[in-house]
Amino acid sequence: MKKDLLASIGLLLIAAAYYAASTLIQQSTLEDLVGPTGLPTVLAALLAVIAVAIGARALMSAPAALTSAPTADAESHWTRAAGMLGIGCLYIPAADFLGYAPAIFLLLVAVMLYERMKPNWRMFVIAAGGAAFFYTLFDIVLGVRQPQGVLF
Amino acid sequence: MVTTPLIPAALGGLIWGIMGGAMPGISASIAMALLLPFTYTLEPMPAIVMLATCYIGAEYGGSIPAILIRTPGTNASAAVILDGYEMNRQGRPGEALGISLWSGVVGGLFGLTMLVMLTEPLSRLALLFKPTTYFGLGILGLSVIASLSSKSLLKGLAAAVLGLMVATIGTDPISGVSRFTFGSPDLLEGIAPLMVMVGLYAVTELMVRSGVTSTVMKPTGSIRVRLPRFSMMKKIARSQTVGCIIGTLEGLMPGAGGTIASFIAYNEAKRWSKNPEKFGLGSEEGVAAPETANNTVASTALIPLLSFGIPASNSAAVLLGGLLIHGLLPGPRLFEQNNDVVLGLYAGSFVADVSQVVIGSLILPLCVWLVNRPKPYRSAFIFALILSGVYTVHMSTFDLGIVLAAGLLGYFLKFFGLPFLPAVLGVVLGNLVESNYRRSLVLSDGDPSIFLEDPIAILFLTFAVLIVVASLLNEWRIAAKTRKAGVA
Numbered sequence A: 001m002k003k004d005l006l007a008s009i010g011l012l013l014i015a016a017a018y019y020a021a022s023t024l025i026q027q028s029t030l031e032d033l034v035g036p037t038g039l040p041t042v043l044a045a046l047l048a049v050i051a052v053a054i055g056a057r058a059l060m061s062a063p064a065a066l067t068s069a070p071t072a073d074a075e076s077h078w079t080r081a082a083g084m085l086g087i088g089c090l091y092i093p094a095a096d097f098l099g100y101a102p103a104i105f106l107l108l109v110a111v112m113l114y115e116r117m118k119p120n121w122r123m124f125v126i127a128a129g130g131a132a133f134f135y136t137l138f139d140i141v142l143g144v145r146q147p148q149g150v151l152f
Numbered sequence B: 001m002v003t004t005p006l007i008p009a010a011l012g013g014l015i016w017g018i019m020g021g022a023m024p025g026i027s028a029s030i031a032m033a034l035l036l037p038f039t040y041t042l043e044p045m046p047a048i049v050m051l052a053t054c055y056i057g058a059e060y061g062g063s064i065p066a067i068l069i070r071t072p073g074t075n076a077s078a079a080v081i082l083d084g085y086e087m088n089r090q091g092r093p094g095e096a097l098g099i100s101l102w103s104g105v106v107g108g109l110f111g112l113t114m115l116v117m118l119t120e121p122l123s124r125l126a127l128l129f130k131p132t133t134y135f136g137l138g139i140l141g142l143s144v145i146a147s148l149s150s151k152s153l154l155k156g157l158a159a160a161v162l163g164l165m166v167a168t169i170g171t172d173p174i175s176g177v178s179r180f181t182f183g184s185p186d187l188l189e190g191i192a193p194l195m196v197m198v199g200l201y202a203v204t205e206l207m208v209r210s211g212v213t214s215t216v217m218k219p220t221g222s223i224r225v226r227l228p229r230f231s232m233m234k235k236i237a238r239s240q241t242v243g244c245i246i247g248t249l250e251g252l253m254p255g256a257g258g259t260i261a262s263f264i265a266y267n268e269a270k271r272w273s274k275n276p277e278k279f280g281l282g283s284e285e286g287v288a289a290p291e292t293a294n295n296t297v298a299s300t301a302l303i304p305l306l307s308f309g310i311p312a313s314n315s316a317a318v319l320l321g322g323l324l325i326h327g328l329l330p331g332p333r334l335f336e337q338n339n340d341v342v343l344g345l346y347a348g349s350f351v352a353d354v355s356q357v358v359i360g361s362l363i364l365p366l367c368v369w370l371v372n373r374p375k376p377y378r379s380a381f382i383f384a385l386i387l388s389g390v391y392t393v394h395m396s397t398f399d400l401g402i403v404l405a406a407g408l409l410g411y412f413l414k415f416f417g418l419p420f421l422p423a424v425l426g427v428v429l430g431n432l433v434e435s436n437y438r439r440s441l442v443l444s445d446g447d448p449s450i451f452l453e454d455p456i457a458i459l460f461l462t463f464a465v466l467i468v469v470a471s472l473l474n475e476w477r478i479a480a481k482t483r484k485a486g487v488a
Helices: A002-022 A038-060 A069-076 A078-098 A100-114 A121-141 B006-022 B028-039 B044-061 B063-069 B075-089 B093-128 B131-148 B153-167 B193-209 B230-252 B257-272 B284-300 B302-308 B314-325 B332-337 B339-371 B375-394 B397-415 B420-443 B448-453 B455-487
Strands: none
Touching: A002 A038, A002 B153, A038 B153, A078 A100, A078 B193, A078 B375, A078 B397, A100 A121, A100 B375, A121 B375, B006 B028, B006 B044, B006 B063, B006 B339, B028 B044, B028 B193, B028 B314, B028 B375, B044 B063, B044 B093, B044 B284, B044 B314, B044 B339, B063 B075, B063 B093, B063 B339, B075 B093, B075 B257, B075 B284, B093 B230, B093 B284, B093 B302, B093 B332, B093 B339, B131 B153, B131 B420, B131 B448, B131 B455, B153 B397, B153 B420, B153 B455, B193 B314, B193 B375, B193 B397, B193 B420, B230 B257, B230 B284, B230 B302, B257 B284, B284 B302, B302 B314, B302 B339, B314 B420, B332 B339, B375 B397, B397 B420, B420 B448, B448 B455
């Protein structure tokens, strides 16, 4: 029940933020009857209604009916999940600054350490080999220039 | 653009799919999502072939850990555990894998026949479509997927609305005004469905599994694939027929997918079997039926996708992403203007279906080796693959941010039990629904009765309403039953 209530609140917040952002959409001389704000307004209202319905149902229903098994993984490890996402976020400035090969090496090492691997020479060799593999695959075989950093 | 001939593309996709499917946690759709950015560098035909054959391969690959370690590699292979793992426990893993492989070939070829026979005639219907019809079709697609892809209609609808919201980001299709771009030129073209799919399927899974312990594959006995002899082929033919029929019906039904098909096929095969008592105790028929069904779905799920642009499953949605990044729109125009892609898809699927007998046997030790690599290595390489692959599409680190944001959205959806498919469909169909609705009103000078003048649109919209109402009633019925049980 708690989770559905939280979902309801989360969806309401999204609906409110989305509606607030839709009010910033500029008017156009080419506008049709519905206009560029038409669908966003409907969607914000629809999501708010659905969110309220989910919340109301959560309050009325038996708690047993509201727990769903597939979300168990997601529920118990959200802090670790956030950490994994954080590593991905750090890769972006790292790639822009260091360049692709060093950044991908650091990403590989960071994820391995984050996944509780004890640091050893083998891990660094595999990460270096992985970085060389990805560089060869993308930059040389596929001919796609990966991010070029300030340093490399 | 890299030019890749059809057969290497088909075999490459198949191998990738088998290896991906064999890794628990990497479903067919995730294996395809990881492959998606690579296909951007290919010509459209081999790109689509690679994605379609990856889907085929993942369905067999998923059965490998299901049989060997009682852990399904993909959701659709969960039903194979019931008898497949039992056969493994009896020291017959090679036989179970052989039946699984052979059934995959039978199901795949049957599904492909259905795909070839039904897709083009159905797509011709779309020639009759007007903007009002496309609007009705979009609403029907979203309603069906929202109703069927989750136990809760409300959660399915919420996911669909979130997807539609993402689709509104970018330049308005009618007036040209920018919406939700917050001054960023990178957002003017909107958010590519590809980024959302990779984020939702691949990044979310990586996040979810970051706290899960690793699975090690330690099979009992020999793990050499033993293909069934003629007598065994005859024995399992009945359950394969059941699998083919169920797989065809479920593949055509949006939202159903291979998981439901394989469980229904298992139950039906048991009902029609001469030896139902052997099911659950290592029955060969119990392996054949679900495996045939989920491989049939791998082809038949493409029928509504290629005909009308409505993906019936997560994997079909990723394939739609592949079509879209190459500027290919499903429907009759695809057959007229890009027939080579469609014919290539058929030929590539045929090559993959037939060659999986050999490839599936040869690649098995590699799959076992791959699954047994320490999880930190696997996670690190998958994350590097996602971030490097996504960059290939527009060569912009902005896309990496979008993919990570989509991963966060996916985690939010998963955390609260909201299904992915309606969200993906919302992103894909958002533009179609909005622009055709507004175009219709422009054509009628704002008169909404234009929707009542189109009988096909009326049909689609009526179906959409009926499906939503039926789902609501069903949910209320189940909730009332649960409450009663709670009181008792």
